[in-house]
Amino acid sequence: xxxxxxxxxxxxxxxxxxxxxxxxxxxxxxxxxxxxxxxxxxxxxxxxxxxxxxxxxxxxxxxxxxxxxxxxxxxxxxxxxxxxxxxxxxxxxxxxxxxxxxxxxxxxxxxxxxxxxxxxxxxxxxxxxxxxxxxxxxxxxxxxxxxxxxxxxxxxxxxxxxxxxxxxxxxxxxxxxxxxxxxxxxxxxxxxxxxxxxxxxxxxxxxxxxx
Amino acid sequence: xxxxxxxxxxxxxxxxxxxxxxxxxxxxxxxxxxxxxxxxxxxxxxxxxxxxxxxxxxxxxxxxxxxxxxxxxxxxxxxxxxxxxxxxxxxxxxxxxxxxxxxxxxxxxxxxxxxxxxxxxxxxxxxxxxxxxxxxxxxxxxxxxxxxxxxxxxxxxxxxxxxxxxxxxxxxxxxxxxxxxxxxxxxxxxxxxxxxxxxxxxxxxxxxxxx
Amino acid sequence: xxxxxxxxxxxxxxxxxxxxxxxxxxxxxxxxxxxxxxxxxxxxxxxxxxxxxxxxxxxxxxxxxxxxxxxxxxxxxxxxxxxxxxxxxxxxxxxxxxxxxxxxxxxxxxxxxxxxxxxxxxxxxxxxxxxxxxxxxxxxxxxxxxxxxxxxxxxxxxxxxxxxxxxxxxxxxxxxxxxxxxxxxxxxxxxxxxxxxxxxxxxxxxxxxxx
Numbered sequence: 319x320x321x322x323x324x325x326x327x328x329x330x331x332x333x334x335x336x337x338x339x340x341x342x343x344x345x346x347x348x349x350x351x352x353x354x355x356x357x358x359x360x361x362x363x364x365x366x367x368x369x370x371x372x373x374x375x376x377x378x379x380x381x382x383x384x385x386x387x388x389x390x391x392x393x394x395x396x397x398x399x400x401x402x403x404x405x406x407x408x409x410x411x412x413x414x415x416x417x418x419x420x421x422x423x424x425x426x427x428x429x430x431x432x433x434x435x436x437x438x439x440x441x442x443x444x445x446x447x448x449x450x451x452x453x454x455x456x457x458x459x460x461x462x463x464x465x466x467x468x469x470x471x472x473x474x475x476x477x478x479x480x481x482x483x484x485x486x487x488x489x490x491x492x493x494x495x496x497x498x499x500x501x502x503x504x505x506x507x508x509x510x511x512x513x514x515x516x517x518x519x520x521x522x523x524x525x526x527x528x529x
Numbered sequence: 530x531x532x533x534x535x536x537x538x539x540x541x542x543x544x545x546x547x548x549x550x551x552x553x554x555x556x557x558x559x560x561x562x563x564x565x566x567x568x569x570x571x572x573x574x575x576x577x578x579x580x581x582x583x584x585x586x587x588x589x590x591x592x593x594x595x596x597x598x599x600x601x602x603x604x605x606x607x608x609x610x611x612x613x614x615x616x617x618x619x620x621x622x623x624x625x626x627x628x629x630x631x632x633x634x635x636x637x638x639x640x641x642x643x644x645x646x647x648x649x650x651x652x653x654x655x656x657x658x659x660x661x662x663x664x665x666x667x668x669x670x671x672x673x674x675x676x677x678x679x680x681x682x683x684x685x686x687x688x689x690x691x692x693x694x695x696x697x698x699x700x701x702x703x704x705x706x707x708x709x710x711x712x713x714x715x716x717x718x719x720x721x722x723x724x725x726x727x728x729x730x731x732x733x734x735x736x737x738x739x740x
Numbered sequence: 741x742x743x744x745x746x747x748x749x750x751x752x753x754x755x756x757x758x759x760x761x762x763x764x765x766x767x768x769x770x771x772x773x774x775x776x777x778x779x780x781x782x783x784x785x786x787x788x789x790x791x792x793x794x795x796x797x798x799x800x801x802x803x804x805x806x807x808x809x810x811x812x813x814x815x816x817x818x819x820x821x822x823x824x825x826x827x828x829x830x831x832x833x834x835x836x837x838x839x840x841x842x843x844x845x846x847x848x849x850x851x852x853x854x855x856x857x858x859x860x861x862x863x864x865x866x867x868x869x870x871x872x873x874x875x876x877x878x879x880x881x882x883x884x885x886x887x888x889x890x891x892x893x894x895x896x897x898x899x900x901x902x903x904x905x906x907x908x909x910x911x912x913x914x915x916x917x918x919x920x921x922x923x924x925x926x927x928x929x930x931x932x933x934x935x936x937x938x939x940x941x942x943x944x945x946x947x948x949x950x951x
Contacts, residue, residue: 346945348885353895355943357888368795373579375588377797385861399943439596454670459876461885463559463672466568473564521566521610523557584790586799650807665881674770674883677779684775732777732821734768 322493326426329501331390333422336415337363338391341456342398343405343412348460352396358459359395360388366452370427370444374434413512414505417475421504424449424476425497428483438484445480446473471511471518479504533704537637540712542601544633547626548574549602552667553609554616554623559671563607569670570606571599577663581638581655585645624723625716628686632715635660635687636708639694649695656691657684682722682729690715744915748848751923753812755844758837759785760813763878764820765827765834770882774818780881781817782810788874792849792866796856835934836927839897843926846871846898847919850905860906867902868895893933893940901926 338359345355364381371379381387398405405412427448431441450466450473457464466472479500486496510516552573556566575592582590592598609616616623638659642652661677661684668675677683690711697707721727763784767777786803793801803809820827827834849870853863872888872895879886888894901922908918932938 342943343945346943349942349944351940351942353940354888357895372583372794373590374593375586375590375797379795379797382796382858382862385859385865388861388865402943402945405945436593437596439599440593443596443599458669458880459886461672461883464670466565473568518562518564520560520562521553521557521613522560523554523613523616583794584801585804586797586801647804648807650810651804654807654810669880672883675881677776684779729773729775731771731773732764732768732824733771734765734824734827 320494322497325494326422326429326497329418329422330426332415333419334363334387334391335394336412337419337423337452338394339398340412340416340419341452342395343402344456344460345395346399346402352399355399356392356395358456359398360391361459362452362456363391363394364388364452365455366423366448366450367426369451369455370430370447373447374431374436374444376430376434414509417505417508417512420449420472420476420508421479421501423452424479424504425483425500428480428487432484432487441484442477442480445483446476449476449479471507471516474518475504475508475511478507531705533708536705537633537640537708540629540633541637543626544630545574545598545602546605547623548630548634548663549605550609551623551627551630552663553606554613555667555671556606557610557613563610566610567603567606569667570609571602572670573663573667574602574605575599575663576666577634577659577661578637580662580666581641581658584658585642585647585655587641587645625720628716628719628723631660631683631687631719632690632712634663635690635715636694636711639691639698643695643698652695653688653691656694657687660687660690682718682727685729686715686719686722689718742916744919747916748844748851748919751840751844752848754837755841756785756809756813757816758834759841759845759874760816761820762834762838762841763874764817765824766878766882767817768821768824774821777821778814778817780878781820782813783881784874784878785813785816786810786874787877788845788870788872789848791873791877792852792869795869796853796858796866798852798856836931839927839930839934842871842894842898842930843901843923845874846901846926847905847922850902850909854906854909863906864899864902867905868898871898871901893929893938896940897926897930897933900929 341359341362342355345358350358360381364379364387368379368381371377424445426445428441428445430448431444436444453472454464454466457466482503483496483500486499487493549570552570553566555573556569561569571592575598579590579592582588635656637656639652639656641659642655647655664683665675665677668677693714694707694711697710698704760781763781764777766784767780772780782803786809790801790803793799846867848867850863850867852870853866858866875894876886876888879888904925905918905922908921909915
């Protein structure tokens, strides 16, 4: 049976590829050039973990240690250009890959903070930063209000996944079990949220700027 | 008589709450969901200090050390949703709270850099980063050109406050005295600037992009 | 004969001034106030190196060590306001200065990573971050999709310059020689790209958001 770490690592690579490919589509909607597509892919796939590591002072960053990740994510983004004309046939696959990315990155972020012996809340927040910030960077670079703040249960999925993973780890329920359960619950939650268009209530405030 | 440190800490908490609440109103203008409101509140309230600490290599970050600050700021932002229908009655209170936030964060930023024995200019800039960057992050995440660069004497207030605080500390005029004088002058300056619509001259350049 | 280091340092100062001045023009197009102009100038000129240093954990940052760089870049941006009415006469000069900035920053970024004994890909990426991120920050703060991702051979010039510099250093072809050749090739490449409007192919994807 494979160790939890190697399972997480494999899922992590898939998640990076998935994030880079969805970022490439966003770049295509903004008519970026090929180089821009590759860069946006790498920033989106590796940005969440990089911001987390800078915030926590956790050096060296993953892509500094394993620079081939830059080629993997940039390459996945470029590959998306070639596949663009068939990508819409794989709409569902992309949604699932994106959901896997969110959940896996969240768990990786939690496990980094657990290793650093950080407080409970910081562990969960570390998971959320790792899971969500890549997409926020993508949206900022595409000059949009981050989807994260506006739509769907994205951050909530990250929070629930992280809380489950932390609780399971705390009660020592077995690494692989905890990993698979958090993954399954987070993924199901995310896909149900998309399928049934679950949303958080919105806060609408229409008075003028108080300044 | 309380120590300068404990006074600054108390004011700092108030400032964080104030920044989180004004950020929540900005989130409401962008129709963000509740989770987005809480996140934007925390990022705005804690972002200036976090960017400063990453730039200066000053670890651990405040919210990593005191994770309850995440709950405080996120909670304050959520509370604002419940209070939104009466918030406009407290327009003036918000302006004062926001001004307190700017001035207090500036002083905290200066005192962190002083403790690190950094050069004079860096101390003042550390204060400005702490005071102003939270609002810049809020505006970027709301997809606006940061107010900081466009309007009112905001950065100038931070500069004056920081310079006063640094000068007073340098000449050892007594911690509490220096703190209170910088606070009072900065706050007065900011409120006068709002009241009389003081503005820096603007640079308007209407030729095309040189590229 | 001057050392490669002192030549690079001199070019680096010119590049910072150039970047601050082009940022000031961007600020003027957004009608920022004078303080905003100075801040945008400093952020653009020093931002690429600062982001690189935070990503690589390379402390202290350059402007913390040499705080007069803050005055130099902020001052250069303010000077641009005074010169704005004649700036269009120096259109070509600005293009050349901006190209020098790109190429010099790239080489500085590579040499920092070489000193840190980082892997080859990271060295080249460190050069690209140093050369390109200042302009990305400028565009984000001006609320635009970064030019980098959309237009011209900007990142490509940075990549080629960095690759040349790294190859030359690896084969120990002599510090000053390698420096001058990378500079000359990068600069020529950039100016030819502007003159003949060379562009990377763009990726245009017009289907809706997959979400």
